């Protein structure tokens with residue numbers, strides 16, 4: 001590889017690795033904080049870092065993301081400030097939704113990360129609608145939408161893929177296949193391999209090793225290129241493993257024996273470290289210093305956000321309706 005390309009690759013991969021470490025550090029911090037009663041709820045992302053960051057590496061700022069509740073690594077890599085994520089989870093005054101969403105239902109308008117919805121797969125038809133708009137307005141932006149493999153059994157998945165294929169839209173369906181839909185293992189949930197579902201709609205479907213940062217990047221890059229060239233949508237089946245619980249309200253030891261330990265050979269953080277080491281881009285000293293810095297950044301940001309007061313309860317009634325009504329007035333009177 002020419003020197004210039006090698007140096008660009010090094011910069012790109014170190015940025016990706018940094019986002020992965022920051023995300024993992026934040027993940028652990030929020031889970032512990034939930035156990036301490038400092039935040040109410042959280043959906044951990046542990047195990048899905050490499051695939052999300054790999055996909056994010058292939059996108060441009062002008063592209064749009066219709067993500068889901070586990071997309072913290074992708075957001076951090078995209079440049080979403082960490083405090084936006086923590087403020088959302090805390091539902092404080094600085095949260096862009098002013099605490100009106102459940103924790104883990106992020107939104108960052110400036111970075112084109114659309115508001116997360118709770119009902120699974122409902123973001124997919126929205127992504128398709130948005131992709132239609134991009135095509136109609138000739139913006140040359142593409143749309144990426146993310147979801148778990150369990151969501152591929154929801155009706156919205158099928159409606160979205162069908163429409164995207166029929167209209168040949170610039171949209172990428174990134175299935176973050178972590179093997180579990182809460183307590184339901186993928187093999188009991190659906191018999192078809194996820195990527196093969198694309199063929200039912202005449203769409204391109206590909207599988208990627210989601211624990212391999214570069215593989216997910218390459219597969220997404222190809223899908224992005226095709227979408228931008230007007231060659232239509234792709235379904236990516238990025239296979240990883242949900243190393244943690246479904247959410248902080250769930251205890252996976254009740255329903256599964258398979259465990260991937262943090263720090264083991266199957267952990268995407270370790271896999272990414274090995275990759276970057278093999279290319280000569282990082283060494284143990286670098287890893288240690290990044291992890292120490294990440295701890296400090298996460299702890300400082302968390303404490304800063306924790307000082308921000310809760311959203312004002314009256315904000316529940318603002319910014320939704322243009323004008324009030326007698327019903328709303330009565331609710332305000334009852335509640336405040």
Ligand SMILES: Cc1ncc(C[n+]2csc(CCOP(=O)(O)OP(=O)(O)O)c2C)c(N)n1
Pocket residue numbers: 070118119120147148149150151152154176178180181182242246
């Ligand atoms: C339409 C709908 N049905 C059920 C639920 C309850 N629910 C929340 S998350 C979840 C599992 C989703 O699994 P998957 O799509 O594989 O994503 P993962 O959480 O594993 O990342 C379910 C069933 C929901 N939110 N929406």
